[in-house]
Amino acid sequence: MPDLRLRSDVAADEPAVSLDAFLEQEEAASVRIEAGEDVTALYPHLGRLRLIEIDFPKFRDGRGFSTARMLREAGYTGEIKATGDVLVDLIFFMQRCGFDSFAPDKPFDAADAQAALTRWQHVYQPAADARVPIWKLRHG
Secondary structure, three states: OOOEEOOOOOOOOOOOEEHHHHHHOOOOOEEEEOOOOOHHHHHHHHHHOOEEEEEEOOOOOOHHHHHHHHHHHOOOOOEEEEEEOOOHHHHHHHHHHOOOEEEEOOOOOHHHHHHHHHOOOOEOOOOOOOOOEHHHHHHO
């Protein structure tokens, strides 16, 4: 399976540039964030961005989850793509943090990806997605 995209709009067609290069260019609309980079530097520019790629150098490096959540909480509504060592069993949680596309180093099996995204009907806590936690469904 090639990249997995959970959006219905047209994908950005320009390559993502590094954070430093993005901050030096006024015409760039796609940026790549490496683990440990300060995503808050993008906040003044969120309106011009169509795509933010967040790299996972190793699957156990969870900083990308926080980066995506910070971007969504700052109001970014464009595409956030997880790249690198992305595991299919984590894409449900990545989607909850704000990721809506995935470009893993090792392609996902389509059935495995679908199963991972639909495995849990209910969630326990609020996140960057619009899902209502089960406790709120039960108790209003």
